[in-house]
Amino acid sequence: MTDVREDRAHEETSGDAARWVIDSWTMTRREFARWARNPAGVLLALFFPVMMLVMFALFLGGSMTVAGGGDYTEFLVPGLLVLTMAFGLEGTMTAITRDLGRGVLDRFRSLPMAPTAVLVGRGVADLLESVAALLIVLAVGFALGWRWHGTLSAALGAVGLLLLLRAAMLACGIWLGLVVGRPELVMAVQILVWPVAFTSSAFASPESMPGWLGAVAEWNPMSATATAVRDLFGNPGVAGTSWAAEHALFLAVLWPVLLLVVACPMAAGRFRSLSR
Template structure:
């Protein structure tokens, strides 16, 4: 009689990879946020023309005002209009970044991208964080290009390097506040074609500031509005740090421009961040 050796049945194998055990919640959040940031940065590579256009537009505005309009403009307290204008254009560039953020958020909403990402096993806030990091990197590049363009047309800073870096920090703080305002407005608007209606409000805010013209030449009521404009606070503070002309006292907002240049963005962040987070959580409910 032949004996048959009974061997244990082989284990059934599957092609699925083992599920990794998460280390920390913070680690997963950072990984998800970086993935969303890379998604946004990949658009720069796929669509370089759009990225170049976003950088070229503020440079064209700077050249238009400096070369064609600057000859007829006067600066309070004297001084060259180009040195007055360039810091103001830095502020306008940071403020107008709000439009790009709004457009990107509303486009993702309309195409259902936000819903698809929210249904995936990832940190829900990573989508907004990735958007924010990519937009801030874009703003840093845009600001460096504007600084280079300012140097080419004769602008210089006359203070210390520390003061110049502080001015750059104030500009990026303003951009960060505008970023979260753009995220909230993009979530509220929801469709790219409606973004234009909101964009029309950005221009009056920009032109009723001291970015392009000194408040000394404005009518009394408009001067008060312009001096309390958040963009005016950053423009005046940046001019003071760069040592450029146009910083004239006489009112509380102009004499405390450095303080307001910090308080205004922080106030905008205190309002926009919770509202954007609440709106994002309430999508499709």
Template sequence: MGWWLADSWSMTRRELARWARQPAQVIVGLAFPVMFLVVFAYLLGGGMRVAGGGDYREFLIPGMFALTMAWGLEATMAALTQDLNKGAIDRFRSMPMAPSAVLVGRCIADMLQSVLGLAVMIGAGLAMGWRWHGSFGEVLAAVGLLLLLRFAMLWCGIWLGLIAGRPELIMSIQILIWPIVFTSGVLASPAFMPGWLGAIAEWNPITATAAAVRDLFGNPGVQGTSWAAENAHLLAVVWPITLVAVAFPMAAARFRALSR
């Protein structure tokens, strides 16, 4: 166990060293969600409505926190496919180290980057006038749900990255992922969508997390009478756990198959 922890930390330090060598890439990754938030809050937000009334920015910003956690999937895929194509993972697997440390190091580094990205987004939201109205414990619970979603997306990204294998295939996978990301209650309330689309949006894992954190922050939330809308807190936990339960063993099996 001690050697496994040491190997995992070595892989994590490798990713941290990459940040230091390529700070522009890190800065762009942190700035993109903020720019997206500004576009919707100031340019498009004037024409948006919130079910049950309320300020659109109060509705939007917690949803953007959830969207930022989901977007991390693409960064994980890109980094993993680059290592695969450069032969880095093959070299690591040939060394006297725990093979699983490669994925664990990737996981820890991406979670650290997600914590930093979420902190930047919260700071941007506060600068735009957003405020939470819940207790300190509720705020911590909201942050925990957001990071839980990111953890689930991370393992989905690892699995998809191992399947893609090449950076040029990531765009094809993104084309399939983005409709799932935007078919949610992050930017608009499902109540204003066509009935069939609103039902899909209410059951979206990202919608569940966004609705739960809005409630914990005390911001305007998604109004609905469906089971999914009324049990967003439960779904915000069940969905990520289910995704990890599916993606983790499939990613591990795919990683083991690389040597065959």
């Protein structure tokens, strides 16, 4: 009798896992269908980092210096890749708040489906969009003179760090979208993202900043990823000797993992508590 109960429990667990995967993929396909109906929004999101890269590389690059005399475009491209991963936060928030305001999330919660499949589907779709954005920025950077000088495994590790940061930002965006609840409040959060992005080493080395601002930039999670990605690509990086600069790879993993550990349960809990 005990063996029969254990077999049934195993079957139910396996069935729940399979349903979760199927429901999550269904929600991912829903996001693809939404992209097909509104390609302009997707194209605009992909065009924005390209515009930033061209503007800084061509218009401002001639006046920028890099520690050790390296090429500024090679310094800039990894930083823009990091910002590309961070700037998707508001897009995720807008989509979540739109579904929340229209009652779409409440309808999904009333269906016999895995509770968090809606959030997972949104996250997977955004990650796939991020891969496309990475490829486009890398292609434009290559056209502007950027090159990677490391091994293929190191380059893949850099891409992995970028997608890890993106996953952490998506988790935060989903949770914040569920908290703010209205699309018009997304702008307030977006305004806060910009100072964090620009107080990093994405565009300039912390050594070129005032002392207190340079210290803030060195401990910025985006700086850790930017420095680690530059090292893995073999591009010019910062010349700092602080603990944060010397352990950038460790921090590039630690910061996103901490954000995921905190944001994922909070987003799932907030989603389950809707309309209670």
